[in-house]
């Protein structure tokens with residue numbers, strides 16, 4: 001079994017980006033600038049956003065963290081987004097999800113300029129992805145594609161099962177795995193909560209991408225020997241033995257599934273860091289598009 005080490009791979013990508021940033025700076029060009037908007041005090045969201053800001057520092061990007069109160073109105077948030085759309089300083093920005101219930105996430109996604117949408121959630125960018133046109137790929141699926149690519153996982157002609165059909169992970173992932181690309185050309189089955197006999201489907205899979213948000217859902221009896229497993233899930237479970245008071249679990253029962261795998265991502269240290277690396281890649285792309 002080979003561990004798909006997202007931490008190491010994301011560090012490799014960040015090192016490559018840092019070199020490009022140095023070249024931009026040496027040529028007197030603008031330093032890439034990523035802004036992140038966070039609304040409220042959700043602990044997990046704050047952790048993700050801080051990790052993104054830290055990654056900016058590491059690659060040499062400028063970054064701005066915009067913390068807004070939970071009570072902000074939808075209108076106020078939309079006007080902040082408009083400001084960022086118009087900013088000549090900011091090349092790309094994200095609005096960390098989830099948002100408080102009184103704010104319509106779709107409205108927010110649509111308000112972000114597709115040219116600065118480095119999370120790749122805007123319908124224009126998703127449409128461009130479907131048509132195989134240059135775009136910002138959604139950060140998590142992009143990170144998974146990068147990871148499979150850099151580990152030279154053969155995907156062509158393989159049977160790929162995606163569990164979960166969210167707009168940010170499962171659905172775009174299923175499209176990317178079926179595209180005619182080096183990582184792609186799979187026969188994809190997209191499964192969800194209404195899928196019947198999931199185990200019969202996953203047992204036929206050469207590659208399984210698990211993104212449903214239920215800790216340790218995928219068990220050894222659901223997979224065949226030699227399978228490649230990508231675990232997207234992150235669930236916090238209480239753990240008084242940890243300083244933080246919690247630990248992270250993936251959607252895969254790692255200890256029993258891993259021995260059957262040819263390759264598997266760990267949680268933490270798998271898909272999570274790759275998502276951040278993709279965000280850095282998209283931000284660099286954003287400034288290259290502007291130039």
Ligand code: NAP
Pocket residue numbers: 140163164165166167168169170191192193194195198211212213214232233234235271272273275
């Ligand atoms: P989500 O929006 O919560 O959607 C979950 C999906 O799983 C839905 O499509 C749902 O089906 C499906 N599902 C639920 N129960 C199922 C079952 N028993 N069998 C099959 N499918 C089932 O998911 P998400 O936002 O993609 O997040 C999924 C997980 O990934 C979460 O743990 C999240 O924290 C994590 N995540 C990690 C990263 C990262 O960078 N590592 C990034 C994003 C998300 P229905 O559509 O039928 O309801």
